[in-house]
Amino acid sequence: MQNEINQGNRTTAFVRGVAAAVVLSAIIAPAFAAQKQSAPATAQAASSAGALLPAGVVARVNGVSIAQTDVDAAVRQSGKPDSPALRAAMKNELIARELFRQAAQKQHYDTHADVKASLEQAKTMLMMQAYLRDAVKPVPVTDADVKAKYDAIVASLGQNEYKPSAIVVKDAATAQTVLEQLKKKGADFSQLAKQYSQAPSAVQGGSLNWVSFKTPITEGQTQGWPQPLAEALVKLPQGAVSSTPVQVGDAFWILRVDQMRPTQIPTFDQSKDQLRKELEQVAVAKATAQVVTDLVKSAHIEQ
Structure with a gap:
């Protein structure tokens, strides 16, 4: 998520949900088809203009560029097999998303109280996630730790x-x-x-x-x-x-x-991946608890 923000990617979150993408495709595809049928000259002109788009840009919407990397990310996040048809659909969705954004901005939806509140909540959540990613430093789980856990479980059965x-x-x-x-x-x-x-x-x-x-x-x-x-x-x-x-x-x-x-005891090889995951979760929980403890100690909290 943070990488998307750093790269200025304003589009990929819109197509994360597969169900949402399916619904959106059902709406967008007829709209683009209707545009081509009702305005063939305009569509042909747009196609010709496409050849003049800068490298890495697949479309422009009222001067705003849709990058090839945005389409690539949308395809990956759709979870569907890559194909020309899927890429065309994803590009159309990104174009529609930009149209929605421009229309909303034109009518000053960015100043609505609920929108501002949601943006502030999202900003707070991303800020906390970034902080915890840097502050929480779990002790690495070694192969020996995993084997010791396995042996302890077997010994208790x-x-x-x-x-x-x-x-x-x-x-x-x-x-x-x-x-x-x-x-x-x-x-x-x-x-x-x-x-x-x-x-x-x-x-x-x-x-x-x-x-x-x-x-x-x-x-x-x-x-x-x-x-x-x-x-x-x-x-x-x-x-x-x-x-x-x-x-x-x-x-x-x-x-x-x-x-x-x-008692049926799985082999170490059958168990080690799950045991490692559990030990890593415990390590993260302990490290997080330590961060909380340190913050509480240095804070003035009134209840």
Whole structure:
């Protein structure tokens, strides 16, 4: 984005959205076709004038140049295969965009309050992004860091892995109601999860991702699960539901083991790219937090 601003590129943002480009093409193509049919002499004159355009310029709109580099960028951002037809369409869109800009400027839309406010917001956002790009300096992630992360994860895995579902409620009475419906009435677990659960997984019927724990369960080796939940899960056979709710903080969990299998461990080569990405995200988050901490320390903040 910053490169576009530095180069004075006023056009490429207009065609970033593929859907927007499709809609715009549907509007512009007939307009250009109609212009050629209704004014062939003018179109021919414009075509002849095109041969006199400076190098790197593909069109002029009331004296304003449309550069070849603008068309190149629009083609790339469209995400479509490069072709003469696509380039012609992109050029027409850029011409239309310039016509829109000139018409808006002629009617002084640049002075409208909402336009000025949006410009100021965009300027602020770009300024902050540029600052953070220079100020946030994450520690580089090395190959050794990635391998160490992989080894730590493998070391924390148990012999078996579980595909659980959970219903999470806020009080013991509701948890007991859910358990009674499961045990006495044979209610469907996923439907009860959608009805009662307060967890994000409710929309999936309580379904959670595969997880594995080294047993016996030890603190810090539970893949981010609260230890009481991990301990309850590994005691359940496949298809079983926890007989009593498991309280974690002020929430009550009812667990079911949907599937159980021997733990499947991907190779390092299969995992390293994703692990590196995760470690880099953590490094960026830590570096950003440090920037915020330093700014807060030197600021006078009243709340």
